[in-house]
Amino acid sequence: PSARRARTMCRPTAEMRSKLLAHKMSPLLEIFLNVVLLAATPVFFLISLVHDWLIHSIINNTVIYNVSWEDPRMDQREFNLSDDDHVITIASAGDNVLDYIIEGAKVTAVDFNLCQIAFCELKAIACQELEYEEFWAIFAKSDMALLRRRYQETLRQHLSIKSAEWWDTNVHAIDSFMYCGSSGVAAWWLFRVLFPCIGLGWLRQAMLDGMPAAEIRARLGRQEYGLRSLAWILDKLLLQGGCVFAGVPQRQMQLGMHRPNNLAVVMDRIFFNSDLSFDNYFFAGYILGEYLQHNAPRYLRREHYDAMRANLRAGKLHLFHGTLIDAIEQTTDPITVASLLDHMDWMTERQVHQEITVLLRKMNPTTGRIFWRSFADNVHSPALHWLTPRAVPDHDDRVGMYWSTWISHLKDCPYAFEDRIDTWGERQAGSSMLLTGLKVVTFPFWKRLAGAGNNDHAKDMEAFYSIQKEGYDQFREHLLHARSELMLSVPLKKGGNMTWVDVGGGTARNLEYLPVPVLRAYFKEIVIVDVSKSLLEVAQRRIAEMNLQDFVRVVEHDVTLESVFSRLPEEGTVDLVTMSYSLCMIPSKPLALANASRLVKPRGEGIIAVADFHASGLHDDSLPPMAGWARSVEAMFHRKWFAQDGVFLLEDDTFEVARPALEVVWDRRVRGTVPFIPVLQPHHAVVMLQAAAELLRGAPGRRVRHASAARGASVRLTARPLSPHPHALLPHLPANARLKSLVQDQNRAPAGDVSFRFESRAVPAAQT
Numbered sequence: 001p002s003a004r005r006a007r008t009m010c011r012p013t014a015e016m017r018s019k020l021l022a023h024k025m026s027p028l029l030e031i032f033l034n035v036v037l038l039a040a041t042p043v044f045f046l047i048s049l050v051h052d053w054l055i056h057s058i059i060n061n062t063v064i065y066n067v068s069w070e071d072p073r074m075d076q077r078e079f080n081l082s083d084d085d086h087v088i089t090i091a092s093a094g095d096n097v098l099d100y101i102i103e104g105a106k107v108t109a110v111d112f113n114l115c116q117i118a119f120c121e122l123k124a125i126a127c128q129e130l131e132y133e134e135f136w137a138i139f140a141k142s143d144m145a146l147l148r149r150r151y152q153e154t155l156r157q158h159l160s161i162k163s164a165e166w167w168d169t170n171v172h173a174i175d176s177f178m179y180c181g182s183s184g185v186a187a188w189w190l191f192r193v194l195f196p197c198i199g200l201g202w203l204r205q206a207m208l209d210g211m212p213a214a215e216i217r218a219r220l221g222r223q224e225y226g227l228r229s230l231a232w233i234l235d236k237l238l239l240q241g242g243c244v245f246a247g248v249p250q251r252q253m254q255l256g257m258h259r260p261n262n263l264a265v266v267m268d269r270i271f272f273n274s275d276l277s278f279d280n281y282f283f284a285g286y287i288l289g290e291y292l293q294h295n296a297p298r299y300l301r302r303e304h305y306d307a308m309r310a311n312l313r314a315g316k317l318h319l320f321h322g323t324l325i326d327a328i329e330q331t332t333d334p335i336t337v338a339s340l341l342d343h344m345d346w347m348t349e350r351q352v353h354q355e356i357t358v359l360l361r362k363m364n365p366t367t368g369r370i371f372w373r374s375f376a377d378n379v380h381s382p383a384l385h386w387l388t389p390r391a392v393p394d395h396d397d398r399v400g401m402y403w404s405t406w407i408s409h410l411k412d413c414p415y416a417f418e419d420r421i422d423t424w425g426e427r428q429a430g431s432s433m434l435l436t437g438l439k440v441v442t443f444p445f446w447k448r449l450a451g452a453g454n455n456d457h458a459k460d461m462e463a464f465y466s467i468q469k470e471g472y473d474q475f476r477e478h479l480l481h482a483r484s485e486l487m488l489s490v491p492l493k494k495g496g497n498m499t500w501v502d503v504g505g506g507t508a509r510n511l512e513y514l515p516v517p518v519l520r521a522y523f524k525e526i527v528i529v530d531v532s533k534s535l536l537e538v539a540q541r542r543i544a545e546m547n548l549q550d551f552v553r554v555v556e557h558d559v560t561l562e563s564v565f566s567r568l569p570e571e572g573t574v575d576l577v578t579m580s581y582s583l584c585m586i587p588s589k590p591l592a593l594a595n596a597s598r599l600v601k602p603r604g605e606g607i608i609a610v611a612d613f614h615a616s617g618l619h620d621d622s623l624p625p626m627a628g629w630a631r632s633v634e635a636m637f638h639r640k641w642f643a644q645d646g647v648f649l650l651e652d653d654t655f656e657v658a659r660p661a662l663e664v665v666w667d668r669r670v671r672g673t674v675p676f677i678p679v680l681q682p683h684h685a686v687v688m689l690q691a692a693a694e695l696l697r698g699a700p701g702r703r704v705r706h707a708s709a710a711r712g713a714s715v716r717l718t719a720r721p722l723s724p725h726p727h728a729l730l731p732h733l734p735a736n737a738r739l740k741s742l743v744q745d746q747n748r749a750p751a752g753d754v755s756f757r758f759e760s761r762a763v764p765a766a767q768t
Contacts, residue, residue: 036237063113063181064181069282072100083105085337088108088337090341093116094109109320125158127312130155182247255375258618278294281398329362339371350488353488364410367411370410375403382488382668391405478675485670498522498576500523501529504529508539509542510578511542527553540554560591572600580610583612606691610685611686613647658689660692668685
């Protein structure tokens with residue numbers, strides 16, 4: 001009977017959670033809220049223009065993060081820290097820094113914001129100079145009167161000059177540690193103002209009374225309209241207009257804006273999958289305005305205070321104001337753990353690659369581990385992908401704001417990281433660039449005069465390129481936006497001795513993205529193959545200027561012909577095949593990909609890397625109906641426009657012919673303008689395929705990258721869950737996979753499997 005009662009209580013809660021995650025509203029309320037959203041759109045647009053400027057303008061002027069918003073319990077489970085470890089991390093509010101210090105590890109805490117360094121330093125000095133009761137009163141209960149007295153008497157003399165100067169001003173300005181800084185102020189408005197307005201004010205007293213998690217969830221389940229309204233407000237209004245105050249930059253937001261219910265999922269994780277009263281100090285602190293002894297960070301617990309104090313007094317903590325790269329370059333002790341939080345979500349692919357390259361030079365190659373969180377569904381940067389990371393189970397993450405967590409063990413990584421080049425030394429004059437552009441744009445109208453248009457691919461390409469070969473590279477620097485990213489993304493194998501075939505390599509411009517010493521260190525043979533004699537003449541000159549003739553050669557040939565193999569390295573021996581804006585101009589793409597797959601090494605060792613124009617974005621299917629229709633019309637126009645020059649955009653099913661021998665391991669798409677026509681912004685894709693070692697299966701602890709099926713068919717997979725939150729797992733499947741049915745144990749038994757049934761939409765099988 002008790003089990004039946006429990007199931008009966010679960011049904012309305014489960015139904016309400018489903019509506020919460022789907023943003024289901026009554027028709028009248030939905031109309032009203034959409035009118036509000038429409039009215040707020042101009043405000044959001046203006047905020048987007050100054051979003052990142054606002055964040056950078058407050059750096060070194062105020063604290064952004066008053067609490068470290070990463071759950072250190074997950075970190076400790078993965079790190080197993082000891083006295084032998086050296087951790088480099090972001091300082092933030094210092095909570096997790098001190099959590100690492102408890103274990104005896106040496107910690108280098110870095111922050112670009114001096115205010116965060118001052119925040120962290122005050123906690124470290126207070127631990128060394130104050131007794132536990134005073135430390136608890138100041139940092140758990142925000143006893144600011146005690147802090148001001150002890151600051152002048154004891155603490156100030158031990159602070160660094162810059163931190164002391166900052167606290168001299170701010171020790172009297174801060175009234176509460178829980179609600180200070182930009183994120184603290186945002187939390188006050190959310191938890192102390194908005195929550196009571198929608199009927200959730202009772203949560204504060206319930207947590208003070210120690211209400212069990214089951215009772216809190218049951219009561220929340222009866223407040224359906226309040227929670228659904230809150231979820232809509234958070235996702236539609238605050239996510240776009242308020243994240244700037246929480247220190248979330250636009251680049252990080254864009255990693256998850258294809259998901260319509262980000263903060264609704266966070267609410268579900270926090271309210272229905274965590275214990276707010278006893279085991280979630282992150283949200284309990286904001287709701288209560290203070291910490292309780294049974295629900296507080298480890299650095300505030302009495303049982304850890306002596307160990308933390310001893311390790312701080314032993315000089316285990318080093319604070320660094322500046323960039324992470326600067327801190328890495330100045331460190332002398334080998335780093336064993338790099339806990340990078342979510343800061344790589346803020347960075348461009350080039351910045352991530354540069355940081356990882358510098359970091360690896362100072363890390364212990366056998367015990368080194370790199371750990372990060374992300375708002376992205378999957379690994380969001382090629383440099384991070386080639387670290388061969390493992391997804392970290394996040395079922396008990398008490399923050400709930402990250403969609404994936406990763407760790408890479410350097411000893412298991414087969415790839416090397418070296419500096420890349422992203423500069424073009426010879427800038428073309430405006431008149432010369434305009435002339436080249438006119439030749440390209442007008443070619444369809446007079447191509448027959450140049451001998452093109454006779455259904456001979458090689459002759460057509462030679463006619464097209466012979467008139468523009470001298471200005472070819474300079475003009476395309478402004479057109480081929482994914483080429484530099486392609487060359488940034490291709491991996492280098494430890495030990496070198498690699499063979500590289502550049503299909504459609506033309507002028508050999510791709511060689512210049514790697515320093516000559518790197519080319520010599522990692523490649524034993526490089527072949528530039530193209531059908532254009534004119535472009536290969538430029539390539540020959542470039543190879544001679546770089547003095548690479550001893551291992552770089554050119555081949556004039558059509559890569560789709562069987563005879564090409566007599567001119568190229570032996571089949572199955574090539575480590576890397578690149579196609580930089582050449583696949584879209586090859587009439588038979590399946591043949592080109594098939595021949596490329598014959599060239600590369602088998603069993604996961606060979607890689608095909610493609611940069612090219614693409615007809616669609618990665619998340620076009622997630623667009624609202626009107627935006628989706630407009631996108632399809634735009635894609636149709638792009639196809640017709642580029643087809644005039646014999647350029648046929650890649651489609652979602654282009655790479656299906658390569659399966660199952662090759663699997664897509666990387667797919668990133670960005671928009672880029674066409675020179676002189678800024679309104680024309682096609683998608684550019686960087687796609688990498690790797691020779692499959694074996695067919696991927698839903699094994700425990702491993703994410704499924706692709707599930708293949710015929711169009712319109714169903715896919716069924718059963719795997720040990722990485723997370724008990726079903727909606728946390730959905731984004732890790734291809735964008736066009738949609739949940740058809742879900743059976744999950746409501747009690748979330750750790751040993752229970754979760755069965756998902758997905759049904760594809762009318763899309764190519766490659767996206768199913």
